[in-house]
Amino acid sequence: MAKISSVERNKKRERMAAQFAARRAKLKAIANNREASPEERFEASLKLAELPRNSAKIRVRLRCEVTGRSRGNYRKFKLCRNKLRELASQGQIPGMVKSSW
Incomplete structure (x- = not known):
């Protein structure tokens, strides 16, 4: 089992990522728009930097739903290799x- 604090921290990141997803996407679209003025793009990038770091989707770690293990996970099942094999x-x-040859 993973530390409870690590699992809870990851859950908090998931909530924040969902909460700020629309705002972050809007600012990213403005910042990456080549047709917008440089001042507008720079302002959007500054606002993007002001958002909480944990609101970025990339900071969410894939963890096993059963054990909370952070490594060796299968995305399709949301399980670590140990629990996947066991189940x-x-x-x-x-x-x-189970394969046999």
């Missing part, structure tokens, strides 16, 4: 079959 062996993941 697959128990037959709790639909369509997943």
Whole structure:
């Protein structure tokens, strides 16, 4: 199990990313617009820098839903490799079959 504080910090980042997503996208569109004036683009980039760092989607870490483990995760299942193997062996993941050759 991961530290509870790490998991909670990541949840907070997810909430902030969702909260500021529209504002961040709007400012990014202005800052990346080549047709806008340089002053307008610079002002948008300054406003973007004023937003909280944790509101950026890139700062959200993919963690296992069961254990909170941050490494070795499968995006499709939102599980770490250990729990994925365990649940697959128990037959709790639909369509997943243990390979044998």
